[in-house]
Amino acid sequence: MSELDHDHALNQSINALSDALQSGRFVRMRRLLAGLHPAETAHLLESLPPNERKICWPLINPDLRGEVLSYIGEEVRTDLMTDMDTADLINATEDLDTDDIADILQDLPDHVVHEILRAMDIQHRRRVEAVLAYDEDSAGGLMNTDVTTVRTDITLEVVLRYLRMLGELPENTDSLYVVDHNDHYLGTLRLSQVVSRSRSLLVSEVMSHQVDPIPANMTDRDVARRFEKHDLISAPVVDKDNRLLGRITIDDVVDVIRDEAEHSMLSMAGLGEDEDTFATVKKASIAAPSGSLLT
Missing domain, CATH: 3.10.580.10 (CBS-domain)
Structure with a gap:
């Protein structure tokens, strides 16, 4: 698929999701989101207004939320994570690469970061802490x-x-x-x-x-x-x-x-x-x- 065709297909998904949102067809929304790559889901979420974005977020497979977060810009990511409890954040980050975890943790309050780090095994925690010790840029x-x-x-x-x-x-x-x-x-x-x-x-x-x-x-x-x-x-x-x-x-x-x-x-x-x-x-x-x- 060419890049032009890919963009056209993604725009169609965004329009279909918007239609499903307006009509309250949440099963249809869940199916549409399940068919997207995490990077595409991230792009779609960034393309939606905040109210619609927060409705879509709980419909995304919990096992994919961490990867979706890793593709989303800081402002939108922070907005989505404010509605996640610590257990959800721990689940979302456990399978991510160290650098992606560090990016996400930098947007969270210190007490939440402490809880997520404490939930990791020692080796994993040390790796994440090694990245967090450096400036994100x-x-x-x-x-x-x-x-x-x-x-x-x-x-x-x-x-x-x-x-x-x-x-x-x-x-x-x-x-x-x-x-x-x-x-x-x-x-x-x-x-x-x-x-x-x-x-x-x-x-x-x-x-x-x-x-x-x-x-x-x-x-x-x-x-x-x-x-x-x-x-x-x-x-x-x-x-x-x-x-x-x-x-x-x-x-x-x-x-x-x-x-x-x-x-x-x-x-x-x-x-x-x-x-x-x-x-x-x-x-x-x-x-x-x-x-x-x-x-």
Whole structure:
């Protein structure tokens, strides 16, 4: 499907949902929402006035709400989360990537953040706290701490066995990161090399030194420029001592570029960066339904 056809189909979904809202056909609304990708649902919600948006929100599958929230702009996301209790927020965030969880937590009161963090296992909580320690507009705030690392002194055969044991890799993983015993970043090991080179070779013989690590305090704009300049899919993030903290992937960078473009458009229209476009639109009220490391 072309982008034009996709936009046309999404506009049809928005119109159909609006019609169902006006007529109070909540079963029809639920079906329409269930057929959308979370990113499309997020776009649809942002396209609706606040009253209609708050009616649609409870109709979305609870297991998908966290992912939908991760795609929604800050102003609209905050508005939706004000009506969610802590248990719903815990459920919504439990399966999200670390960076997406951190983005959502930054919009919540401290006592709610504490409850959500307390509900996580220790490893997961430490990962989220590591991202929260950095400004949200920095590489550290953008990174995901779910990384796969290997040492220099093991063979590709050992690496393959390790990957089989893991079962699956984080999304957009094109390389493994090579670190020393103190987690200092040394280089990358491309997956294509792992599967194509002799299994008896050591990681040190195959690894690459071409991908420079990204300092955790680098601005997200500079991160996006580096990805564009070097055609990266993923890149490691390090602290001031060159210790590996996490990674940034192309989907995170696309979000930065999109946000920058939206900010420019809103500025030209005289709106604030995160202002809800429909915040002042008056609509007829509608009754809501009841309702890793190798050692």
